[in-house]
Amino acid sequence: MGLFTKDIKTLDDLFVHTLQDIYYAENQITKALPKMIDKATNPELKQGFETHLGETQNQIQRLEQVFQMHGHSPKAVTSPPINGIIEEANELAGDVADKEVLDAALLASAQAVEHYEITRYGTLIAWAKRLGRDDCAAVLQQNLDEEKATDEKLSSLAGSQINQRAA
Amino acid sequence: MGLFTKDIKTLDDLFVHTLQDIYYAENQITKALPKMIDKATNPELKQGFETHLGETQNQIQRLEQVFQMHGHSPKAVTSPPINGIIEEANELAGDVADKEVLDAALLASAQAVEHYEITRYGTLIAWAKRLGRDDCAAVLQQNLDEEKATDEKLSSLAGSQINQRAA
Numbered sequence: 001m002g003l004f005t006k007d008i009k010t011l012d013d014l015f016v017h018t019l020q021d022i023y024y025a026e027n028q029i030t031k032a033l034p035k036m037i038d039k040a041t042n043p044e045l046k047q048g049f050e051t052h053l054g055e056t057q058n059q060i061q062r063l064e065q066v067f068q069m070h071g072h073s074p075k076a077v078t079s080p081p082i083n084g085i086i087e088e089a090n091e092l093a094g095d096v097a098d099k100e101v102l103d104a105a106l107l108a109s110a111q112a113v114e115h116y117e118i119t120r121y122g123t124l125i126a127w128a129k130r131l132g133r134d135d136c137a138a139v140l141q142q143n144l145d146e147e148k149a150t151d152e153k154l155s156s157l158a159g160s161q162i163n164q165r166a167a
Numbered sequence: 168m169g170l171f172t173k174d175i176k177t178l179d180d181l182f183v184h185t186l187q188d189i190y191y192a193e194n195q196i197t198k199a200l201p202k203m204i205d206k207a208t209n210p211e212l213k214q215g216f217e218t219h220l221g222e223t224q225n226q227i228q229r230l231e232q233v234f235q236m237h238g239h240s241p242k243a244v245t246s247p248p249i250n251g252i253i254e255e256a257n258e259l260a261g262d263v264a265d266k267e268v269l270d271a272a273l274l275a276s277a278q279a280v281e282h283y284e285i286t287r288y289g290t291l292i293a294w295a296k297r298l299g300r301d302d303c304a305a306v307l308q309q310n311l312d313e314e315k316a317t318d319e320k321l322s323s324l325a326g327s328q329i330n331q332r333a334a
Contacts, residue, residue, distance in 0.1 A: 008263050014272055021255075080258075081279060084251030088188075091247075096175050105181055108290040112248060112283065119282035123275040126325045158293045 015127045016072055022120045023063045024076035029056050032086050036106050041099040044157055045107060052150050059143045066136045085112045107158055114151040182294045183239055189287045190230045191243035196223050199253050203273050208266040211324055212274060219317050226310045233303045252279045274325055281318040
């Protein structure tokens with residue numbers, strides 16, 4: 001069963017609601033990434049998105065594991081932030097004709113996604129620990145570590161050829 | 168004049184569009200923060216939001232400086248991601264009755280805002296450098312440094328009493 005914001009009374013409720021938010025976000029990302037892979041022209045960027053699609057599928061499984069460990073069925077609630085990030089990514093990617101400028105835009109959108117995930121996992125880990133659920137925190141930490149590594153790879157690409165060529 | 172996504176052809180266009188996006192975001196944050204200050208009960212959190220409101224006003228002035236350095240009038244374009252983050256923050260803050268749980272929710276929303284700003288400033292700095300605008304990059308770096316410092320302060324608060332008391 002989903003947890004509506006009006007039902008949130010305790011930190012445990014907030015934890016479950018935010019778990020449902022990031023579960024929705026990760027699922028939306030598995031739908032958005034194939035389109036980004038199609039549009040990307042830089043081979044390293046395309047490969048990076050492909051790797052991250054595989055990681056995202058594993059991250060969804062880890063989230064399902066956390067739901068179960070915490071006595072809940074996996075459930076998504078709409079996440080307005082991730083919808084906004086994907087909406088903006090589509091707007092930009094749909095309108096930029098130059099392939100290298102498009103790559104720069106796709107990369108920036110992917111980093112916005114990563115940072116949303118990084119902040120949510122950071123919050124969830126802090127709350128899991130406060131709730132005495134170090135076991136849940138440890139699983140969530142694996143997702144956080146992957147997101148941070150992906151963001152670093154994207155930053156490194158951003159600093160190198162993609163943006164250089166677009167200028 | 169605003170730059171619509173359909174007008175984006177070069178990295179310079181993308182830079183200006185993203186500058187307009189974060190200019191909108193910072194202005195929305197100056198409207199959202201006073202409500203968050205009102206709702207927060209933890210004195211450190213309240214003080215942190217107050218300090219950040221002052222910083223945000225300075226950051227807006229720095230953005231206006233960058234627009235002018237780069238030959239553009241300051242202009243905002245709607246940022247769907249920041250709208251989504253603020254929408255979710257209002258949903259949560261409007262519904263949580265327990266003051267300490269509310270503080271934890273406010274803190275998480277503030278960190279989502281910080282991470283959006285961190286990713287956008289990181290992107291803008293990379294693009295400014297590629298465009299040979301190290302002068303603009305240096306001004307934007309001041310905003311990025313402040314956002315990162317604010318996020319660290321919030322993380323430190325999140326790890327300490329606020330979440331502990333809410334559990």
